[in-house]
Amino acid sequence: MKQLAVLLLLLAASLPVMGADLLETYQQAKANDPGWRAAQAGRLAGAEKAPQGRSLLLPTLGLSAATSESDQQVIMPSTTNNYRYGTDSYNILLTQPLYRKQNFAAYAQGIAGANIAEHEFELARQDLILRATLAYFDVLAAQDVLDFAVTEKDAIGRQLALARRNFNVGSATLVDVHEAQARYDLVAAQQITAANDLEVSKEALRALIGTAPAALARLESRIELQPPDPADMEQWVQTATTQSPRLKAQQETLEIARQEVERNSGGHYPTLDLTASRAWSDAGGSVQGFAIESTTNQIGLQFQMSLYQGGGIASRVREAAARLDETGQRIEQTRRQVAQQTREAYLAVINGMARVQALEQARLSNERALESTVIGYERGLRTGVDVLNAQRELFRTRRDLSQARYGYLISRLRLKAAAGVLQEPDLEDINRLLAHKQ
CATH class of the missing domain: 1.20.1600.10 (Outer membrane efflux proteins (OEP))
Incomplete structure (x- = not known):
């Protein structure tokens, strides 16, 4: 007992x-x-x-600006005139889609x-x-398998020692010894496999959490x-x-x-937009020989429709x-x-x-x-x-x-x-x- x-x-x-x-x-x-x-x-x-x-669906607002230098030659029947002047301009355009x-x-x-x-x-x-x-339970399951293999190997080891002792006193056969030894060797191999599987499971968990898992x-x-x-x-x-x-x-x-x-x-379908713009231009000269500055404000509707594509x-x-x-x-x-x-x-x-x-x-x-x-x-x-x-x-x-x-x-x-x-x-x-x- x-x-x-x-x-x-x-x-x-x-x-x-x-x-x-x-x-x-x-x-x-x-x-x-x-x-x-x-x-x-x-x-x-x-x-x-x-x-x-x-x-x-919201309005768009765009700004453009430009500066340039002009060199003009105007040939007339009675005279030839040369003009050099600079031009600065900007344009602001607001577009609000209506449809x-x-x-x-x-x-x-x-x-x-x-x-x-x-x-x-x-x-x-x-x-x-x-x-x-x-990943967590895979590690636990692999640990269980390893624990079971270790415990089983210990139990078979004791059974092997008992079989050898009984064989020496004549109360057990050689079959018992050989069977116990075979089982012991098999479980030892299974323990090695279980230990490897546990490490593989831990590596999978490490890949998930970014660090080696603790107990x-x-x-x-x-x-x-x-x-x-x-x-x-x-x-x-x-x-x-x-x-x-x-x-x-x-x-x-x-x-x-x-x-x-x-x-x-x-x-x-057609499209309809509300447009509003402001354009300003300052030309330092012209064919008339004098500077021109202009400002234009516009507001209106823009309609477009594709007829055939x-x-x-x-x-x-x-x-x-x-x-x-x-x-x-x-x-x-x-x-x-x-x-x-x-x-x-x-x-x-x-x-x-x-x-x-x-x-x-x-x-x-x-x-x-x-x-x-x-x-x-x-x-x-x-x-x-x-x-x-x-x-x-x-x-x-x-x-x-x-x-x-x-x-x-x-x-x-x-x-x-x-x-x-x-x-x-x-x-x-x-x-x-x-x-x-x-």
């Missing part, structure tokens, strides 16, 4: 390691991730689409472009939450399994079709395509109409993809809960099976190979349970991301399941 106690102690789950938690890692990612910084710059750039479109169909459409496109930038920024923010959580807070030994709220898949789909930033951006793209039809069709306007209208139809079909495609992803994410949460519960029960069953096998081995009813097999099944179950727990938590976030409602408080809920620093 002493051997049983030692063995079960080795198989017990290790205590959570205190360290940087998920929220701290997410904040580091917000400060250092190049993808997030690019999204911030893209948002600022996209926001300028609105004032650029609005500028087409330009193209400009109204371009203004609407600018508003839609700015909205797209906002939706894409929101999509990038939700993506950062997912990427930070995935990370681990999951509590037990987590509360929460079903989706509301527990109705179609309600989640309905939310996704109205809240998804990806779908909202596509809808703004449709508005841009619709206004592109209006903008091109505006080539058939070789069919180019009609062709551009047809092209824009076809693009509009194409964009509409893209939106329908996106809507179906969003609905599909939401349903898959919902099912992943439900199945993740069931898998965690099943593996929790399987772990308890495997622990009892190992205990019974060890007792049978001590009484000569079971072989060392039976003990090794029971150990292997227990460690596999513990590894699968660890992966299932992380997968379940990620599925919760993915469901909200698919529905377009993932927020930082959702990350805080996950963070509460970690063992925090004291």
Whole structure:
């Protein structure tokens, strides 16, 4: 029984390691991730689409100035005169569009472009939450696999030593020794692989947060399994079709395509502008032989209308109409993809809960099976190979349970991301399941 106690102690789950938690890692990612910084710059750039479109509806004011020197020779029947003089001038022109169909459409496109930038920024923010959580849990999962490999190797090492001792006294066969040695060597190789996988996961996290990750807070030994709220898949789909930033951006793209039809069709419409100007000229001489200074103020309306451009306007209208139809079909495609992803994410949460519960029960069953096998081995009813097999099944179950727990938590976030409602408080809920620093 002493051997049983030692063995079960080795198989017990290790205590959570205190360290940087998920929220701290997410904040580091917000400060250092190049993808997030690019999204911030893209948002600022996209926001300028609105004032650029609005500028087409506002007045324009231009100033021009010139200075020149003139050298004139005037030949007349009775005389020849030479004149040299300088001329200074300036002109100020104010133009206020009164009716330009193209400009109204371009203004609407600018508003839609700015909205797209906002939706894409929101999509990038939700993506950062997912990427930070995935990178964080990848490190924890890799650390779990390494811990399980180390613990399993220690347990098999003890079993190998016991098999050798029993073989020397004649109570075990050489098969037990060879099987234990083979299992030990296999787990040693698995430990090397697990250690490498852990370093790879840490490097992926380093690329996200810009620095080498410190020790990370681990999951509590037990987590509360929460079903989706509301527990109705179609309600989640309905939310996704109205809240998804990806779908909202596509809808703004449709508005841009619709206004592109209006903008091109505006080539058939007249334009009307209000103009006001002031022109001043000071000539130091003239053919009359005296200086001339003049100031002219004008205000009026300017009307323009294209009558025929070789069919180019009609062709551009047809092209824009076809693009509009194409964009509409893209939106329908996106809507179906969003609905599909939401349903898959919902099912992943439900199945993740069931898998965690099943593996929790399987772990308890495997622990009892190992205990019974060890007792049978001590009484000569079971072989060392039976003990090794029971150990292997227990460690596999513990590894699968660890992966299932992380997968379940990620599925919760993915469901909200698919529905377009993932927020930082959702990350805080996950963070509460970690063992925090004291």
